[in-house]
Amino acid sequence: MSQQIPEVVIFRLPTYLYILNLLDEENVEIVSSQELGARLQMTPAQIRKDLSYFGKFGKQGKGYNVKLLLSELRRIMGLEREWNMVLIGTGRLGKAILDYSRMTLKGFKYVAAFDIDPALVGEMAGDIAIQHISELPQTIKTKSIDIGVLAVPPSQVQQAVNQLVDCGVKAILNYAPVATQAPKDVRIRKVDPGLVLQTMAYHLQSLGTA
Amino acid sequence: MSQQIPEVVIFRLPTYLYILNLLDEENVEIVSSQELGARLQMTPAQIRKDLSYFGKFGKQGKGYNVKLLLSELRRIMGLEREWNMVLIGTGRLGKAILDYSRMTLKGFKYVAAFDIDPALVGEMAGDIAIQHISELPQTIKTKSIDIGVLAVPPSQVQQAVNQLVDCGVKAILNYAPVATQAPKDVRIRKVDPGLVLQTMAYHLQSLGTA
DNA sequence: GTGTGTGAATGTTTTCACAGCG
DNA sequence: CGCTGTGAAAACATTCACACAC
Numbered sequence: 001m002s003q004q005i006p007e008v009v010i011f012r013l014p015t016y017l018y019i020l021n022l023l024d025e026e027n028v029e030i031v032s033s034q035e036l037g038a039r040l041q042m043t044p045a046q047i048r049k050d051l052s053y054f055g056k057f058g059k060q061g062k063g064y065n066v067k068l069l070l071s072e073l074r075r076i077m078g079l080e081r082e083w084n085m086v087l088i089g090t091g092r093l094g095k096a097i098l099d100y101s102r103m104t105l106k107g108f109k110y111v112a113a114f115d116i117d118p119a120l121v122g123e124m125a126g127d128i129a130i131q132h133i134s135e136l137p138q139t140i141k142t143k144s145i146d147i148g149v150l151a152v153p154p155s156q157v158q159q160a161v162n163q164l165v166d167c168g169v170k171a172i173l174n175y176a177p178v179a180t181q182a183p184k185d186v187r188i189r190k191v192d193p194g195l196v197l198q199t200m201a202y203h204l205q206s207l208g209t210a
Numbered sequence: 211m212s213q214q215i216p217e218v219v220i221f222r223l224p225t226y227l228y229i230l231n232l233l234d235e236e237n238v239e240i241v242s243s244q245e246l247g248a249r250l251q252m253t254p255a256q257i258r259k260d261l262s263y264f265g266k267f268g269k270q271g272k273g274y275n276v277k278l279l280l281s282e283l284r285r286i287m288g289l290e291r292e293w294n295m296v297l298i299g300t301g302r303l304g305k306a307i308l309d310y311s312r313m314t315l316k317g318f319k320y321v322a323a324f325d326i327d328p329a330l331v332g333e334m335a336g337d338i339a340i341q342h343i344s345e346l347p348q349t350i351k352t353k354s355i356d357i358g359v360l361a362v363p364p365s366q367v368q369q370a371v372n373q374l375v376d377c378g379v380k381a382i383l384n385y386a387p388v389a390t391q392a393p394k395d396v397r398i399r400k401v402d403p404g405l406v407l408q409t410m411a412y413h414l415q416s417l418g419t420a
Numbered sequence: 421g422t423g424t425g426t427g428a429a430t431g432t433t434t435t436c437a438c439a440g441c442g
Numbered sequence: 443c444g445c446t447g448t449g450a451a452a453a454c455a456t457t458c459a460c461a462c463a464c
Contacts, residue, residue, distance in 0.1 A: 006454075006455070008454095009455095009457070010409055010412055011407070013408070013412065014405040014408040015405075016410070018387075018389070019389070024233075031423075032422085032423060032424090033423075034423075039389075040389075042426095045456075045457050045458070045459095046456060046457075047425080048424065048425065048426085048457090049422090049425085049455090049457085051424095051425090052424085052425055056424080056425070057424095058423075058424050059424075059426080059463085059464065060421075060422075060423055060424045060425085060462070060463040060464050061422045061423055061463070061464045062422080062423070062424090062464070063422090063423065063424080064331040064339075064424090069360070076412070077338070077408055077411060077412045077415075078410065078412050078415030078416075079255060079411055083295075083407070083414070085409055092309050092310075092313075093309070093313065096305075096306030096307075096309055096310055096462065097238050097306075097403075099284060099302050099303075099306055100302075100303055100306055101403070103302075103403065103406065104304065104387045104403070104404050105403075105404050105412070106404075107315050108404070108411075110239070111277065112319050127455075136265055136384060144258070146414055147407070147414075152433090157457075164373055167261075169405075170414060170417060171410045171414055173403065173406060173407065173438085177314045178437070179228070179249075179250075187410060187413055188413075189406050189410065191403055191406060192314065193307075193310070193311070193314070193315075193383065193401055194224075194315050194316075194318070195224040196401060197293070197318050197357065197363075197381060197383065198218050198223070198224040198227070198287055198289065198314065198382045199221055199223070199224065199399075199430080200357060200383070200397060200399065201287060201288040201289055201317070201318075202220055202223065202286070202287045202288050203220075203381070203397055204288060204293070204356055204357075204380060204381055205287075205288030206288075207380060216432075216433065218432095218433070218434095219433095242444085242445065242446090243446075244445080252434070253434080255434075255435055255436070255437095256434065256435075258445090258446060258447065258448085259433090259434080259435085259447085259448080259458075261446095262446085262447055262448090266446080266447065267446095267458090268445075268446050268447080269441085269442065269446075270440075270441045270444075270445055270446045270447080271441070271442045271443075271444045271445050271446080272442075272444080272445070272446090273444090273445065273446080274446090378451070380437055401431090411445085
């Protein structure tokens with residue numbers, strides 16, 4: 001039953017959610033770990049084991065009820081509520097992030113955007129009015145912000161992290177290509193396509209060398 | 211010495227490269243696995259073991275020469291050459307990617323951009339003239355493209371993947387929030403901030419529940 | 421018969437701990 | 443001495459294989 005759940009399992013949950021949403025749209029009602037495995041290129045055993053960390057959602061001889069498993073997963077993953085985010089840094093990168101997010105994010109909402117440049121205050125970034133960074137603490141409280149997203153220049157990242165941490169934000173997504181430090185109860189994740197490309201280069205190269 | 215190198219190790223190489231670049235800029239000449247571990251929040255033993263898969267780069271009693279290790283890593287990772295990329299899909303997402311990339315990518319270069327919409331052909335996306343998708347095979351050959359990047363609507367992703375695969379492209383970065391299939395010698399990586407946010411939501415939730 | 425849930429077995433990754441080099 | 447490089451041990455993750463439920 002309920003033990004310490006491996007971090008890798010958590011990383012796979014979004015994949016399960018994704019494929020189940022797809023199946024649901026296709027009006028599939030029941031799915032076996034066999035079929036899920038075929039779609040996701042993973043072994044049925046792994047899927048069953050992963051799900052078993054959270055409970056017993058299947059029926060022997062049949063498989064999993066798609067709608068049921070979907071709603072259980074959403075609950076487990078904390079996606080039954082909306083999460084409020086702030087964007088810090090509204091330059092080209094910041095605007096691109098807002099733009100991108102509008103098309104792909106469900107359950108996560110940018111509710112405020114900040115910049116350090118007073119000249120930008122009051123301008124619109126998408127449908128959000130840019131505020132000055134000095135108003136951050138106030139807004140985090142009143143709009144109950146859960147997640148901070150950083151799109152500031154490398155030199156300002158640590159400062160921004162500190163401010164978010166001081167305001168009690170426990171999750172930060174960092175789009176700047178620099179590492180930062182924070183207390184260990186604060187979860188920081190760096191998003192950087194450059195890193196992904198580098199691992200691709202490694203494999204491409206060994207293709208030629210092999 | 212040289213055995214099968216674990217995939218996790220490959221994923222960590224960019225991190226090592228990153229921190230070494232930083233140290234080099236700080237004019238640090240020698241660094242121990244101890245210090246690297248402190249900076250990267252990982253154990254010294256893991257760093258030594260990881261590096262040992264590729265050779266012996268350190269000096270006992272001293273540590274690693276930063277410049278030497280840097281250049282060795284660059285060689286190992288295939289970053290001594292430039293890699294050519296094409297962007298497929300030049301809508302808002304595609305333009306945002308080009309924009310973002312200009313500031314963060316070293317060693318990776320977008321050399322062409324394609325769209326299926328004839329109305330967009332000839333327009334500029336950043337400093338690249340948009341071409342019609344029908345010209346893709348020709349361009350991949352003449353400009354020796356290594357990596358394809360997808361920013362097309364979900365419904366068109368599989369088609370775009372097929373075209374890239376037919377042209378011999380072995381590495382694809384997919385920014386669309388859908389899974390795709392390709393022969394297993396083709397490396398596809400999905401980049402999706404939504405997935406990262408979902409794992410964050412899980413942890414935030416358990417913070418409240420615990 | 422069919423497919424889940426799960427201990428046990430296997431495989432992989434991380435950490436330990438120390439010989440040996442500078 | 444100090445710190446690397448590395449077998450061996452420990453921890454962790456995946457896969458197997460089967461009892462049991464439908």
